[in-house]
Amino acid sequence: MATRRTRARIEVSEDRGVFMISIAAELADMHPQTLRMYEARGLIAPRRSPKGTRLYSQADVERLRRIQEMTAELGFNLAGVERVLELEEEARRLRERILATERRLLAERAEMAAELERVRALASQEIQRARAARGEIVPYQRGGEIVRISGPKRRG
Amino acid sequence: MATRRTRARIEVSEDRGVFMISIAAELADMHPQTLRMYEARGLIAPRRSPKGTRLYSQADVERLRRIQEMTAELGFNLAGVERVLELEEEARRLRERILATERRLLAERAEMAAELERVRALASQEIQRARAARGEIVPYQRGGEIVRISGPKRRG
DNA sequence: TTGCTCCTCACGTCACGTGAGGTGGC
DNA sequence: TTGCTCCTCACGTCACGTGAGGTGGC
Numbered sequence: 001m002a003t004r005r006t007r008a009r010i011e012v013s014e015d016r017g018v019f020m021i022s023i024a025a026e027l028a029d030m031h032p033q034t035l036r037m038y039e040a041r042g043l044i045a046p047r048r049s050p051k052g053t054r055l056y057s058q059a060d061v062e063r064l065r066r067i068q069e070m071t072a073e074l075g076f077n078l079a080g081v082e083r084v085l086e087l088e089e090e091a092r093r094l095r096e097r098i099l100a101t102e103r104r105l106l107a108e109r110a111e112m113a114a115e116l117e118r119v120r121a122l123a124s125q126e127i128q129r130a131r132a133a134r135g136e137i138v139p140y141q142r143g144g145e146i147v148r149i150s151g152p153k154r155r156g
Numbered sequence: 157m158a159t160r161r162t163r164a165r166i167e168v169s170e171d172r173g174v175f176m177i178s179i180a181a182e183l184a185d186m187h188p189q190t191l192r193m194y195e196a197r198g199l200i201a202p203r204r205s206p207k208g209t210r211l212y213s214q215a216d217v218e219r220l221r222r223i224q225e226m227t228a229e230l231g232f233n234l235a236g237v238e239r240v241l242e243l244e245e246e247a248r249r250l251r252e253r254i255l256a257t258e259r260r261l262l263a264e265r266a267e268m269a270a271e272l273e274r275v276r277a278l279a280s281q282e283i284q285r286a287r288a289a290r291g292e293i294v295p296y297q298r299g300g301e302i303v304r305i306s307g308p309k310r311r312g
Numbered sequence: 313t314t315g316c317t318c319c320t321c322a323c324g325t326c327a328c329g330t331g332a333g334g335t336g337g338c
Numbered sequence: 339t340t341g342c343t344c345c346t347c348a349c350g351t352c353a354c355g356t357g358a359g360g361t362g363g364c
Contacts, residue, residue, distance in 0.1 A: 080236020094250035123279030130286035
């Protein structure tokens with residue numbers, strides 16, 4: 001194998017427990033004891049090593065930072081933090097649902113427009129066929145008539 | 157005027173200031189001083205009489221009850237209460253928007269179905285006209301041909 | 313005068329964060 | 339041994355609720 005010139009950044013799953021409590025506390029700018037307290041209150045649930053040591057994931061640290069922001073900067077108590085986290089999650093889901101519904105609206109519009117186009121084309125064909133019904137040859141310039149969606153109907 | 161047998165319930169606008177602080181406090185199950193404190197913190201804004209007496213509306217009392225629930229039962233502090241009230245309002249607006257978008261989806265579907273029907277009817281008419289073009293009489297039973305939305309096209 | 317209003321100040325309580333103290337395994 | 343982990347207990351601080359105290363107008 002060739003010698004590596006650049007170091008690859010280690011890829012770690014967001015949910016994998018990788019930080020022991022002292023590291024997680026430092027990353028979240030909290031006291032380690034505070035993390036234990038939050039766990040006792042059910043605000044955070046780090047994994048444990050086989051020996052019982054807490055292992056915090058990237059996502060855990062992210063959550064801790066959000067909690068830190070709410071308690072230290074915004075002044076919420078822990079009961080409020082729990083509810084706010086729930087409500088923000090709910091708002092996120094609602095926004096997703098709005099996006100999905102709006103996308104569906106656009107998709108159905110396109111679908112219906114295509115359907116209308118198809119129906120118009122078919123109608124045009126049928127009219128051609130009806131005109132040519134008795135073996136007559138229909139001149140090309142008279143055959144381009146199209147049925148319009150709306151507005152006054154055109155007469156040839 | 158005839159004597160009234162039944163008393164009409166007095167109709168009061170939701171936003172009209174009608175309760176003095178002692179009444180509002182009793183209705184919200186709070187200490188009057190607590191209401192003054194909440195006002196100082198910007199959590200509630202009762203109107204004032206010309207003399208300066210606070211006048212709480214039905215909506216104010218409703219809001220106070222919600223706050224009372226959040227502080228006394230759920231244990232939020234006031235910073236949390238403020239944020240939760242905001243987020244609940246946001247969730248309410250998002251849900252409204254979902255309903256509006258879904259209603260619009262249904263309306264557009266109906267509109268497009270009607271449009272398709274109109275185009276099909278027009279096409280049918282054109283075909284009739286084409287067949288009758290040279291003064292021929294088109295028998296009624298052959299004239300009912302319709303352009304189909306989808307599926308294999310029918311041949312007469 | 314009584315009972316309300318207005319206001320400010322102060323105290324008690326409780327939640328929360330953190331420090332201490334003692335244990336155990338790399 | 340050092341420095342981490344685990345745990346429980348206890349204390350300091352701060353927010354919040356409420357009581358007290360003094361004022362003023364129906």
